[in-house]
Amino acid sequence: MLNFFICLFSLSVIRKNLDTTRYFWNNTDVLKVLQLFVVPGLLAADVLLKEGSVQFIGDAGWFIVLSYIIYILYQERDQLLAGSLLKAGLPYYIFYVVIFIIQYALPSLYKTHEDTISLINTLPIVWLFAFGLSAKNQINNLRREKEQKEKVIHENEALEHLVRERTNEILQQKNQLEETLEELKQTQNQLIQQEKLASLGELTAGIAHEIQNPLNFVNNFSEVSTELLDELRQELSATSIPENSADIIEDLVQNLSKISYHGKRASGIVKNMLEHSRASTGERQLVDVNALAEEYIKLSFHGLRAKDKSFNSDFKVVPDPSLPAIEAIPQDLGRVLLNLCNNAFYAVNKKAAENIPGYKPLVSITTENLPREEAVKITVSDNGGGISEELKNKIFQPFFTTKPTGQGTGLGLSLSYDIVTKGHGGELMVESVEGKSTVFSIILPVR
Amino acid sequence: MKILVVDDETDIKDLFLQKFRKEIRGGAMEFNFATTGEEALTLLKGYDPESVLILSDINMPGMTGIELLRKIREKHPVSPPEVMMITAYGDDANRSAAMSLGANDFLTKPLDFNELKTKLLK
Numbered sequence: 001m002l003n004f005f006i007c008l009f010s011l012s013v014i015r016k017n018l019d020t021t022r023y024f025w026n027n028t029d030v031l032k033v034l035q036l037f038v039v040p041g042l043l044a045a046d047v048l049l050k051e052g053s054v055q056f057i058g059d060a061g062w063f064i065v066l067s068y069i070i071y072i073l074y075q076e077r078d079q080l081l082a083g084s085l086l087k088a089g090l091p092y093y094i095f096y097v098v099i100f101i102i103q104y105a106l107p108s109l110y111k112t113h114e115d116t117i118s119l120i121n122t123l124p125i126v127w128l129f130a131f132g133l134s135a136k137n138q139i140n141n142l143r144r145e146k147e148q149k150e151k152v153i154h155e156n157e158a159l160e161h162l163v164r165e166r167t168n169e170i171l172q173q174k175n176q177l178e179e180t181l182e183e184l185k186q187t188q189n190q191l192i193q194q195e196k197l198a199s200l201g202e203l204t205a206g207i208a209h210e211i212q213n214p215l216n217f218v219n220n221f222s223e224v225s226t227e228l229l230d231e232l233r234q235e236l237s238a239t240s241i242p243e244n245s246a247d248i249i250e251d252l253v254q255n256l257s258k259i260s261y262h263g264k265r266a267s268g269i270v271k272n273m274l275e276h277s278r279a280s281t282g283e284r285q286l287v288d289v290n291a292l293a294e295e296y297i298k299l300s301f302h303g304l305r306a307k308d309k310s311f312n313s314d315f316k317v318v319p320d321p322s323l324p325a326i327e328a329i330p331q332d333l334g335r336v337l338l339n340l341c342n343n344a345f346y347a348v349n350k351k352a353a354e355n356i357p358g359y360k361p362l363v364s365i366t367t368e369n370l371p372r373e374e375a376v377k378i379t380v381s382d383n384g385g386g387i388s389e390e391l392k393n394k395i396f397q398p399f400f401t402t403k404p405t406g407q408g409t410g411l412g413l414s415l416s417y418d419i420v421t422k423g424h425g426g427e428l429m430v431e432s433v434e435g436k437s438t439v440f441s442i443i444l445p446v447r
Numbered sequence: 448m449k450i451l452v453v454d455d456e457t458d459i460k461d462l463f464l465q466k467f468r469k470e471i472r473g474g475a476m477e478f479n480f481a482t483t484g485e486e487a488l489t490l491l492k493g494y495d496p497e498s499v500l501i502l503s504d505i506n507m508p509g510m511t512g513i514e515l516l517r518k519i520r521e522k523h524p525v526s527p528p529e530v531m532m533i534t535a536y537g538d539d540a541n542r543s544a545a546m547s548l549g550a551n552d553f554l555t556k557p558l559d560f561n562e563l564k565t566k567l568l569k
Contacts, residue, residue, distance in 0.1 A: 209535060216557040217458055223560070224465045267557055 003062045004043040006092070006128070010069050010085060011035040017139060018076050031072075034065060056104060063100055066093050081138055088131025091124040193411050208270045215267050222259040229253050269302050287328045289376055289444075290319035293365040296334050300341035304349070313348045313361035315341075320367045323376055327447040332419045336428075337365070339412040340380040340440050346403070347384025347438060370443070375426075378442040387432040395430065420444070449477045449494060450567065453487040453503040453515065454533070466560050476567065484510025488518060496528040500567070502554075504533045505541045513541060516548050531566070533558065 014020060015031050042065065045058040070093050076082035099117060103110045110117065233249055294317050304311050341363060348361030361383065368377040387395065394400045396417045401410035420428040426444040452463055460480045470476040481487035484507060491499070501519065505512035516530055531552040532545045542553060554563060 212535070212556060213456065217456070217462070219557055220462050220466075220560065221458075224462060228465065 001043070001046065002125070003066070003096075004039060004046070006089070007039045007042075007062070007065050007069065008035065009132070010073075010089065011039065013081070013085065013135070013139065014069070014072060017081055017142065018072075018079055020072060020076060030068075034068070038065060059100060059103070063097065066096060081135060081142060084131060084135040084138055088128050088135055092128045095121055095124045190411065190414075212267065212270050215263055215270060219260055219263040219267060222256045222263060226253055226256045226260070229256070269299070284327045284329055286325040287330045287333060288325050289328075289333075289378060290317070290321075290323055290367055292330060292334060293317050293319065293337060293367060293378065296337040297341050297363070297365055300338050300345060304342065304345050308349075311345070311349050313345055313352070313363055315345075315363045316365075318364060318366040320369050322369045323367050324369065324446055326376055326444055328424055328444060329419075332423055333444075336416040336419050336442065337378070337380070339416045340442075341365070343412065344380055344382035344384065344438070344440075347382050347386075349384075351384045373443075374446045375443050376446065378444070379439055380442075381437060381439045383437050386434040386436055386438050387430065388434050392430060392432065396428075448475065448567065449479070449499045451479045451481060451487060451490060451494070451499055451501045453481045453484065453501065453507070453512065455482050455504065455507045457482060467564070483507065484512070484515035484518070487515055491519070491528070494528075496523050497526050499528045501528055501530045502533065503530065505538070505545065506535060513544050513548065516545060516550060520549055 011031055011034055015028070015035065020028060020031065038061070042058055042061045045061065049055055049058060066089075070086070070089060073082045073086040073089065077086050099110075099121065102117070229249055229252055233246075236245075236249075297315055297317055301313070301315055344363040348363060352359060352361045363380070363382045366379045366381070368379075370377055391402070395413050397410075397414060400414075417428050420426045420442055424444050426442060429441045429443075430438065431441070432438040452459060460478075463478055463480075464471065467476055467478065471478065479490060481490055484503075487501070487503070491501075503512040503515055510518075512532055516532065519530060520527055527549075529551045530549075531554060532542075532550045533554045533556060534542045534545070535556050545553070552566060554566075
């Protein structure tokens with residue numbers, strides 16, 4: 001009966017608290033079989049079979065089970081609990097083995113000293129229970145330690161999770177701040193550039209004014225001189241004049257008409273410059289988009305031509321005669337067309353410089369009435385070098401430019417985009433085939 | 448008809464005299480020229496305000512055309528002389544200032560002489 005409780009207790013403790021998978025083979029299943037079947041079986045044998053060779057089988061069974069338990073404890077002795085159990089159980093086991101041998105090898109000796117042996121046998125039992133209790137305390141301590149460890153691990157995990165969350169929040173805030181800072185920097189730069197452009201505009205307006213006055217005189221004097229020559233011719237017709245003089249008068253009239261023609265051309269450019277540099281009133285008025293397109297493509301062409309004599313390109317406007325007048329801010333819309341035309345002429349000029357045989361630079365503006373959408377569409381196309389897919393996303397960003405330093409502010413398209421979308425509630429889109437063409441489309445609501 | 452042209456550009460005199468030579472020769476028009484607002488005010492003293500037409504530029508050094516107009520209106524609150532202002536293209540601010548001071552008409556640079564002739568002959 002005692003063996004039964006000792007084996008059951010130690011097997012249960014070993015199974016619950018010791019890692020027994022480290023040596024030779026996995027002992028877990030063996031221990032389970034022992035605890036659940038073998039030990040109760042041996043108990044039954046103890047109770048039922050009390051005499052002779054049958055009792056020997058029961059005692060030998062206990063011997064094997066106890067040996068196995070001691071063996072396991074010995075193997076795991078570096079674990080504190082196993083060490084303690086080994087210390088508690090080893091004397092009991094040794095006594096059990098000695099008594100077992102004496103009982104069956106020397107039955108007469110056993111019989112004569114049975115009382116003494118039983119008395120001596122109580123010592124390892126007392127020893128077993130004393131150490132067993134201390135082992136129980138150890139088990140409890142171990143459990144508490146384990147629980148505390150688990151608690152600490154759990155708290156650590158919670159703390160780490162919290163730290164990670166806070167770190168993420170701080171990182172997000174940092175990123176947001178960086179983005180805001182970047183936006184602020186861009187806005188500051190944009191303001192500086194706009195200020196520069198505004199002062200440049202004023203300067204242009206001043207210069208244009210100054211040029212306009214002398215040009216007026218050129219035009220007016222050439223006209224009045226033509227009239228004077230007409231009068232002279234009429235007066236001289238009464239008398240016979242030498243043929244050469246008549247020819248000279250004819251040439252003079254022709255020259256004056258040329259002076260007048262070119263003077264008016266120059267006046268037209270100056271007028272456009274003044275119109276362009278006029279501060280936008282921001283007031284919407286009815287605008288004839290076809291006329292505006294015609295005016296600004298010319299202004300762009302002449303402007304680039306004035307800067308670079310070698311520049312040349314063909315250009316045309318294909319107007320839709322059914323286009324309605326739209327409500328828009330003409331100065332702002334003009335600025336958009338000028339920017340798009342300037343870019344288009346720049347692109348064809350750059351491609352022309354590559355001297356590709358048969359290449360004819362062409363910039364065109366097409367207008368189209370979209371009655372269903374109550375909108376108009378303006379496309380500015382060129383057969384220049386096109387825009388790569390990679391750059392398409394960047395061209396509307398402020399300060400993005402592909403032009404060499406000092407030639408472009410990188411604001412043209414971004415301002416144009418703002419004027420079309422924010423200023424007029426329209427759309428500005430780009431399509432391009434790299435190396436072949438670029439088409440900018442503006443869609444503007446009629447009102 | 449007496450016309451007083453006020454402009455700081457002296458070449459305007461030759462231009463007007465040549466352009467309107469037939470009218471001048473025929474006695475239909477008589478031109479006088481002033482290069483400053485002050486000079487114009489002095490010259491005006493010798494005229495009957497009802498029989499003179501003043502044609503004045505706006506942007507002039509010293510007294511501007513707007514100030515000249517204001518002074519003329521102050522001096523002749525009743526039956527003032529007719530004043531035509533010459534404005535630069537796109538100079539909307541001065542145009543509306545002159546309009547509020549009671550300018551009779553406007554001409555825009557560059558001057559269209561045929562238009563001017565029609566307006567003067569009216």
